[in-house]
Amino acid sequence: MRQTGGLLLRAALPCAILAGGWIGFSKLSVQIEEKPAPAADERTLRTKVEELEVIDYPVVIKTHGVVQAHNQVTLAAEIAGAVTKVSPSFETGAYFSKGETLIEIDEQNYATALSIAESRLSAAKSALKLAVLNEERKLRLIKSNAVSQAEVEVASATREQAEADAELAATQVEQAKLDLKRTKVLAPFDGRVQAKSVGLGQMTSPNSPLGEIFSVDFAEVRLPISGRQLQYLNLPEFADDSPVEVILQDAINEASGVTWRAKLVRTEGVLDENSRELFAIARIDDPFGRESNHPPLRIGQPVVAAIEGTVLQDVIALPRGAVRQLDKIVLVDQTERTLLPLSVESIWSDAKHVIVPGSAIPKGKWLATTAMVFTPKGAKVEIIPDTSPTASIAESTSEDGSESAAN
Structure with missing residues (x-):
């Protein structure tokens, strides 16, 4: 009996496991009903x-450039000597007027040279006067055969030599006066000193540099114009062509709002080899505001230029x-x-x-x-309604006539 009960237990255990698996499979194999997903909200484009x-539409060409002096030169000495005076106007950044004496060079040697040249001229004039009188006397005497033709010819040659000596002496006087005048270095134009390279007591020689100066009557800006921009501009090509208006603005501090008026007066006439751009030259009158009291436009300052073009x-x-x-x-x-x-x-x-x-x-x-x-x-x-005061479409309505919601 005990043996029979063990066999039944061993046979029942697998059956129980199979029965449990079948029940679990039956429950899990039933398809679960899924709830439908909510429909996506349609989003209206706004x-x-x-x-x-x-x-x-008036075309405005934007370009850029750097302010340049239209006339910048190196002031140089024409004679040798020691600098005896330097004008306060010949300091870096100082203004000067045309004809103003900027530098004086020791004139003592040149004044002495002028006195010597003038004395030589007086002597030459006296010798010429004597030679002329002698020639005239010889010409009167030859009529009575009192002198020979050879003596007359000698007198004429002496007179010609005296004339040449007098002319040479006069030229030497003019040269001495010119050298004396050159002891004062005068300003060639109304301008400003960019750099000073000489001081009081310094020795100069002909062509030695004294400083860099530039004129202030007007300045220029070299503006590049691309090939695409050229078709919308009527640039002046000849001297009698009308200039083109230009507005310049500080490229360093554009927020300042300061502008300067300029005019395109000419072009360089050739395209740049690298960029294939044409450079136009704009002129600014009174760039430092000496007469107009306008803010100064300094040399070397980068600017943005707006040029009036054609109207589309x-x-x-x-x-x-x-x-x-x-x-x-x-x-x-x-x-x-x-x-x-x-x-x-x-x-x-x-x-x-x-x-x-x-x-x-x-x-x-x-x-x-x-x-x-x-x-x-x-x-x-x-x-979407535009709420700005100047909006042209501030109260757009939807198709049914109701006001379109902004939110």
Whole structure:
């Protein structure tokens, strides 16, 4: 009996395991009913829009340059000597006037040379007078055969030599006067001292540099013009051509708002070998504001130039921020409120606008100015009202006539 009970227990254990597995499989194999996922909310595209208007757009060329003196020279001595006086106007940064004495060189030797030359001239004039009288007397005597022809010829030669000596002495006097005059170094124009290289007591020699000076009546700026910009400018090529207006602004501190008026007066006439740009020369009158009391425009100062160009007619000025990937814009149909992506080809662009022909934009469209990631053609769009006081579309309405919500 005990043996039979053990056999039954061993046979029942596998059966129990199989039964339990079947029950578990039956429960797990039943498909669980899943609840349907909630439908995704449809998101309406929203954008601000801007009216598009066909206008005449004045082109303004932006370029840059550095202010330069139109006449900058090295002031040099013409004679040798010691510097005896330096004018206060001949200090670095000082202004001077045309004809003003800037430097004086010891004149004692040159005054003495002038006295000697004048004495020689007096002696030469006396010798010439005597030679002329002698020649005249010989010419009278030869008529009575009192003197020979040879004596007359000698008298004439003596008179010619005396004339030559007198002319030489006169030239020496003029040279001595010129050397004495050169002991005072005069300003060749109204200008300013850039650098001083001589001091009191210093010895000079002919052509030794005394300093660097430049004129202040006007300054110039060399402005590069690209080939693309040239087609929108009428640059002066001849002396009687009308100048072109230019506005200059400080390139170092643009926030200052200070501007200077200039005029393009000529071009260099050749393209730069490296950049293939044409350089135009702008002139600024009274750059240091000595007469106009305008803020000074200093030599060497970098400036940004705005040049008045031609006027583009019948065009549309697109805000640069509304143009994507250089030539892509999105329009909004004013009636249907649907999107119309469009590629455009610009004829001009600057920092604020991209200019396209007026015929490139279909009528009855607004320009979408809000950046949208996805802009399918024909998609409905909601207009975001522009709350600015000058907005042309401040109260856009939806298709059913109700006011479009901003939130």
